[in-house]
Each structure stands twice: as C-alpha cells, then as structure tokens.
Amino acid sequence: MDQYFLSIAIIGFVGLSCSWVYHFTQKIGVSYAIVYVLLGMAVFAIFPELPWVSPFTKETYAIHLTELMVIIALMTTGLSIDRRFGIKRWANPLMLVSVAMILSIAALAAIGYWWLGLGPASAVLLGAALAPTDPVLASEVQVGPPNSGDDNGVRFALTAEAGMNDGLAFPFTWLAIALAGAAGGGQAVLVEWLSYDVFYRIIAGLVIGYLGGRAVAYVFLHLSQKLELARIREGLTAVAATLAVYGVTELAHGYGFIAVFVCALTIRDFEREHEHHRKMHEFTTQLERALMAILLLLLGGAVMDGILKPLTWPLIAAGLLIVLVVRPVFAYLALSWTTCSRREKCVISFFGIKGIGSFFYLSFALGEAEFANADTLWALTAFVVLISILVHGLTSSIAMKWLGDKA
Secondary structure: OOHHHHHHHHHHHHHHHHHHHHHHHHHHOOOHHHHHHHHHHHHHHHOOOOOOOOHHHOHHHHHHHHHHHHHHHHHHHHHHOOOOOOOOOOHHHHHHHHHHHHHHHHHHHHHHHHHOOOOHHHHHHHHHHHOOOOOOOOHHHOOOOOOOOOOOHHHHHHHHHHHHHHHHOHHHHHHHHHHHHOOOOHHHHHHHHHHHHHHHHHHHHHHHHHHHHHHHHHHHHHHHHHOOOHHHOOOHHHHHHHHHHHHHHHHOOOOHHHHHHHHHHHHHHOOOOOOHHHHHHHHHHHHHHHHHHHHHHHHHHHHHHOOOOOOOHHHHHHHHHHHHHHHHHHHHHHHHHOOOOHHHHHHHHHOOOOOHHHHHHHHHHHHHOOOOOHHHHHHHHHHHHHHHHHHHHHHHHHHHHHHHHHO
C-alpha cells in the first residue's frame, strides 16, 4: 500500500470529520480531543506502516507542527475576547499568568530536580513546558465567538490566561536552554537572560503585535470598507496577519506568541461591532480544529509508537501531581486577591489544561541545546497532556453547567 496516498487520505477524512465530531462531542459533553487521540491509536494500530508516526520525538517536525497550531489558536483566542484590556478588567487572568504560572514553574522545577533526579536545565525546562495552560485544547471552557456576550467570569479568565501565558512562559524555556549550554558563570547567564530573553523579547513582541494589529485593522477593516473593497474582508485575513506578525516578530528576535495574541486583541479592539471579526474568528476556528485533529491523531500514533515507554511509577505520580495538585493549588492561591467567588476559583484553578504548547516548548528547547533525559521529558510531557485531555475533557461540560450564569 502506498504510504503517501494513505496518509493523504487519512488527513482528508480527519479534516472532513472535524465539524461532525465537534458537534457530536458537544452534545454528549466530552472533549473532541479524546475522540481524536483514540482514533489516532486505532489508525496506527491498523496501519503500522504509516511513515509519520513520530513527529513528537523528532524536534524539527514537532517544532513546526506545534508552532503553527499554537499561533493559529492564539489568533482565534484573541479575536474571541470581547472585554477591552485593562488592569482591573483583566485582574483574574493577570494573576494567573504572573503569580500562578511562576509558582507552578518553580514547583515543577523542584519536582524535576529533587524528586525525579533531573539536572537543573532539564528541571527548569520541565516547568517551562508544563506550567502554561494551552490555548489549543481549552476551547470547551473558553468564550464564544466575538460579540457573543459570554466573556464574563470563568470563561473569560481561562481564555485570556491561555492567550497570555504561552508567550510569557517562553523566557523560562530560554533560561533552561541557557543553563544547558552554560559551563559556568551563573551570574552572567542570569543577567543576559533578564536583559535579553525577558525584557527585550517581551517588549518586542508587545510592540510589533500592537503595531501589526493596528495596521491590519486599518487596512482590512477601515480602509477596505471606505473604498468599498468588500472582497478584501475575508477570513483569510486573520491567518495572513498571524503569519506576517509572527514572522516579523521572530525575525526581530521577539516573542511571536505574544505578538500574535496582542495583534488579535488590537484587531478586535478596532470597530468592535464590525461583522468582520466574526468572519475572521470562524475561519481561524475551522482551521484550528482541522490542525488540532491531525496533531491529536499523531499523538495517538506516538502513544502506539512507544512515547510513554520511559514512564516509571515516580514519573506517573509526578504527572498526576502536576495536573491535579500543582496547578489547582497555585491558581487558587493567585486568585485569593481577586473578587472571584469560591466556586469560580475552584473551577478556574482546576482547568489548567495542558496541550500542544507543551510539546512546542519541549521540542524547541531540545532543538536548541543538549538536555539530559530527553526521553523522560517526552514521556512525562505526553503523559501529562493525555491525563489533562482525559480529566478536563470529561469534566469541562459538567463544570460549566455547575457554574451556570457565572461561567
């Protein structure tokens, strides 16, 4: 059997199934991510000769596959948020991406170093990869399309957090890379990391994202309407803007993830009631679901290919601790200074969904430097993501119903 055409056919059928599977799983109250992981396991069990089972353990492939998925998800996430940015209005997600995430990274690094016996660089990388929540797999608990009126409470907090922390976790990935390549001189490494990887890269991402968003909004929303160029206002604008802003920011050595999310928020802030926001969101959502389905299929294949083989009982215990204890405890602590009710704090804290972004950070770092225990990091990351898909995928619908109007 021709492997190439078999692969093409499977990708096509997966793409065709996206809408049906999504609506079906919405009705039965489970995450469609579960379906595609199981489907991937089944496909690779039936067709073990498929050539593309191992992108998650080949850094070059994994970087680009997950990178594309994350930036499309970030654009979708930013376009969906109706609430204007402000320190008070965004207090909950800001506490999550600052206090909760930094404490989680520190806790995970400590678990990796003292419990799992990882080196300092690998331990920091573990924290950087698994502390952030994921904008890709969190769609079930995020806000709806633009101007849908459901961006209050829990959904807004989880959506905004997922959009922000993918970029804000990147400095810690670079810290892990710096530690992996450092032969000594820890103070010099720390100074360079703070000045360049933290301050410069974040500021560059913010500035380029804002300027790019303003330019796109003016040309494709305001100017095209003024000149009656209706054909310009297509959903493809969002994807083109995503790629352009991300590419320019990375060329300037800024954080492209931050830039894409800021770009989306800036576009969204321009003529907020404009119908084009919904068109762009619909297009990126469809693309996101198709890419998501393919990546989850590959994750299922990676499971069949043995990505979890290095797991030991300490690693399994650490994975469960990461999903069920570390994130909930630190997120609840971070929200203690907010006006959230106890029920809202519980739900927001629990849904620290892990996903495709974790694979990106891990593959990126492993492609930049030599890390000890790479197989262990892959196995633990895959296990944590699978546990998150299962636990959060089965409980998201129940939690949203439990919250009612507060969601």
